[in-house]
Amino acid sequence: MSMLSRRNILKIGGAAAALPLLGRGAYAQEPLKVGFVLIGTPDDNGWNHGHDMGRQAMEDALGDKVTSTVVTNVAEGPDSERVFRELAQQGHKLIFGTSFGFGDYMLKVAKEFPDVKFEWATGNATAPNLSTYNAKFHEGRAVLGTIAGMMTETNKLAYIGSIPIPEVRMGINSFAIAARKVNPDVSIKVVYIDSWFDPAKEADATRALIDQGVDIFASHMDGPVSLQIAEERGIIGGFGQGADMSAFAPKAQLTSIIDVWGPHYIEAAQQVLDGTWVESSTWPGLKEGEVVIGPYNEKIPADVVAAAEKVRMGIIDGSLHPFAGPIMDNAGTERVAEGDIIDDGEFWAVDWYAAGVEA
Template sequence: MTVLNRRTLIKIGGAAAALPLLGGAAFAQVDKVKAAFVLIGTPDDNGWNFGHDTGRKFMLDKLGADKVETTVVTNVAEGPDSERVFRELAQQGHHIIFATSFGYGDYVHKVAKQFPDVKFEWATGNATGPNVSIYNAKFHEGRAVVGTIAGLMTKTNTIAYIGSFPIPEVRMGINAYAIAARKVNPAVKVKVVYVDSWFDPAKEADAARALIDQGVDVITQHTDGPAALQVAEERGIVGGFGQGADMSAFAPKSHLTSIIDVWGPHYVEAVQAVLDGTWKEGASWPGIAAGEVVIGPYNEKIPAEVVAKAEEVKNAIAAGTLHPFAGPINDNAGAERVAAGDVIDDGEFWAVDWYAEGVEA
């Protein structure tokens, strides 16, 4: 495995070939795959990047060093600099490049057109191309489970969601969390704060403190680290939820459970397809039923009846008998958005630009 940070990659990039990899069969079999992983942070964030790196290691263990070698580039910001990183990885002969953050999309597609023999996979993306696939996890299904716990355990009826950016994926999680909480406790309101970053522990901690000062006693977050949980532990509120990985070690009293992303099987499948010459443009979006979204161990302080209700929601989602966005659903201005008997289907999620009833954003 090669691990590079952004600056190191830029320094060595000038030695790479200056021309795109052209010619030959676009998706031929290969004997050994060079796979690159581009991370917005570092694997020690104990959340999003940790989850993807854990998936990479799982893939290496399953396929073996004789079949795949990997490069990891860390701390790549969502901006023009990422384009340079993707281009240099392609020039260095990588067969497949995994872009693990939403904001990489424009640059992935631009570079993919220049390197038609290189496969790109864009995590949480919303557009494919001839050599670009997208993959995601139905995090909102996990939000329905933890929202159920929050609605049943809050003492103040004021819970919170710390978001990164107001993009569809994050709004989806906020709405699923709020709808599930209000199903079991109609008095709940959900305060939302955005920190304009995927990983900024200081901002996340400040947001958590401000929310607790406003009466919030349960917090979840769509950011990459455990800072909000650590504040919850310090302040002694009911608790919060980990994101992307089990974060219980950082707040053993306040960590109620985590939504754990299991990326390893997808990485095995994608790299095996490159080996076999069967990789093709597509979209992958599994959830709880497929085991890509997992609810971690429950804190022993959660009452048995609350655990039972959370498990009921989780199992119903897995069985397909419960949809987190089944109507009727009103928005926070009182307008009906989903009629009784209807659901927001997979294709409609990405156009949702409103918040569910009870959300203060």
């Protein structure tokens, strides 16, 4: 937390610097041009879909006051630098980069265009005209872990990881801790695909895990592949990631974590229109409604739904923390003592897996 709060102090300075620009709003009848840079395409029905839904929500809410441009399939790297510069050159005054790997280039371009506001999803550094925004997906994973732990018949769960970075690792830990809380016998096999989107590799991994007896999956990939295979193989099921994927796996999707970016996008655009936008880092979760648990599949027994809801409500009202001690890691060391938690600042430094995880 320390790191992030120190930055939050900076935003006061940033706001002061932005003041001279406010005059513009007076005669700005033209709609605000908002750019969205996506790593994939909105039809992935996952991560990118979620951001595109957020964009549409922004357009619906703000109407004529905004227009938006979406650039898809932008590779993380220098190609993205060109896209951000292009959008800024074309007069976009608010630009969202929706992948971690865009950050270096957003920071570069942000320096060149001080009057353009940039927002970096899942980022870890800010600038006077660059904010970060993220969502506490791991809170939702505690709900999924509860369902998986109670419903598994083989006691073998699996987690299709994308890239082993803290955010993914902590999603796995949250899932595992919740699952072991309701069923101490479960193990969680983790497979990394080394990509956010690689349907072929994801499919292979899913099949191999099913053959090893896994009957419930969680995933951190952009897309519904593991769910589709779960549906095809008739195992108990899995969870939608980033969006409701029940259309692809009506039987296998037990529930889903839905990213709701709309309110954030509406707020950010409104702030730019009003001239009140300031450098910030936001990281809301279930409570704020940015992370939402989708409808429960009817095959989930009522007691499991009740347990899942209890976890969800607990996190929302603050009575339950997904990383409350005691937490043992998978090597048997106590990482978090009774009565302690992993706070938002410590979150990013975690390099271990919770008990029960086989990675």
